[in-house]
Amino acid sequence: MVKKQNTEDKIVEAAKKVFIQKGMDGARMQQIADEAGINKALLHYYFRTKNKLFEKIFSLVFRDIFEVLEMAVMKELSFEQFLEQFITEYIALLKRKPYIPQFVIHEINRKPQRIVDQMKNTKFDKQQLFALIEQAAEDKRIRPIPPVHLITNILSLCLFPFVAKPIITGFALDGDKEKYKTYIDERPEQVITFVKQALFL
Amino acid sequence: MVKKQNTEDKIVEAAKKVFIQKGMDGARMQQIADEAGINKALLHYYFRTKNKLFEKIFSLVFRDIFEVLEMAVMKELSFEQFLEQFITEYIALLKRKPYIPQFVIHEINRKPQRIVDQMKNTKFDKQQLFALIEQAAEDKRIRPIPPVHLITNILSLCLFPFVAKPIITGFALDGDKEKYKTYIDERPEQVITFVKQALFL
DNA sequence: ATCTGTTTTAACTATTTGGTTAAATCAATT
DNA sequence: AATTGATTTAACCAAATAGTTAAAACAGAT
Structure with a gap:
């Protein structure tokens, strides 16, 4: 196993940033991937859909x-x-x-x-x-x-x-x-x- | 000429409503057309692009x-x-x-x-x-x-x-x-x- | 060395959506 | 009746984008 925790965190941080700036509709999965320094395929490997990723961010922010x-x-x-x-x-x-x-x-x-x-x-x-x-x-x-x-x-x-x-x-x-x-x-x-x-x- | 002024107003009202609720990215031209009670073709006939329509709404709201x-x-x-x-x-x-x-x-x-x-x-x-x-x-x-x-x-x-x-x-x-x-x-x-x-x- | 899960690459699909077009219809004006 | 602009219908195009897939590369654990 490679340093895994790190990637998920990177995605969450990137997603937070993009979702906040652009909103759910304006956000692009590609931009989130770029921001996290990974590619789209891996992004979907961690969070299957844009919606799931957004839900994750939403609950984090809400907490x-x-x-x-x-x-x-x-x-x-x-x-x-x-x-x-x-x-x-x-x-x-x-x-x-x-x-x-x-x-x-x-x-x-x-x-x-x-x-x-x-x-x-x-x-x-x-x-x-x-x-x-x-x-x-x-x-x-x-x-x-x-x-x-x-x-x-x-x-x-x-x-x-x-x-x-x-x-x-x-x-x-x-x-x-x-x-x-x-x-x-x-x-x-x-x-x-x-x-x-x-x-x- | 049919009652023209009315249609443009209807579009502006509808666009205002949709743009405000969904934002520029979330807004759909089809929804604006529906909301205005017209069709997409006519919508583009009045405001050529989504952007132009948005600019119009923006300046109205800003005023x-x-x-x-x-x-x-x-x-x-x-x-x-x-x-x-x-x-x-x-x-x-x-x-x-x-x-x-x-x-x-x-x-x-x-x-x-x-x-x-x-x-x-x-x-x-x-x-x-x-x-x-x-x-x-x-x-x-x-x-x-x-x-x-x-x-x-x-x-x-x-x-x-x-x-x-x-x-x-x-x-x-x-x-x-x-x-x-x-x-x-x-x-x-x-x-x-x-x-x-x-x-x- | 092999296995396992991670990551990349790259091509692809399906869908949504902004925008276009052309022909037909309608309604008021002349 | 003919003209004109407003409106509809319906099909279409092109671009963007979410999501998929398969194969290969990689890295650490055993």
């Missing part, structure tokens, strides 16, 4: 998304702790895997039901989080706010900078990639401050 | 995006007025044309440079907006905040609910479409309050 989400909520933190920790860790995750949002949005369009189903299968407990927010409001630690709005607020503030990277860089930051890096580094603090100010009495 | 953006900034409003008016009108625009964000994000991935270039060609003056924010901070009317962060914050809060519609509906709102409608109706007020609280001293 990534909930990695932090689950962690943060399972820890039984106070709302205040949750806020800081979630924002910090979620943006950190997105820095490591900035392709996630684009990929998910792409799929939301293609097969909305699929992505919703996947979400329901996760350990993440939305009720718990809702309760945490409502409790904090009852205790007058934060001003009252519908949980759905607060959660979508936080998520949007974390996600948007990665989805809109080219626009932010090209348009607001004069195409300066260094400035974008700085901007992203500032984000956790900026978002935490923004949300805290918006919430705490 | 929509900056419609409100330009309007809001050109009016020489105070920062406070700008905030309320922009958020209200931008969310209203997105309610009318909820497909815009998905489409743009799709294109950001496919051809980032193109979308940035288009943005530069618009009348929208980023410096003016930056100055407005910095002035408000200098006057101590709001707490200091880097303009890029504030702008991306506002945009994300407005855009995200439309991009993530299926997830919000399916996951957070028990798949209840009425709840989503309510949620969206509440949005302008919620976002305005959120941002104001976050900013004003």
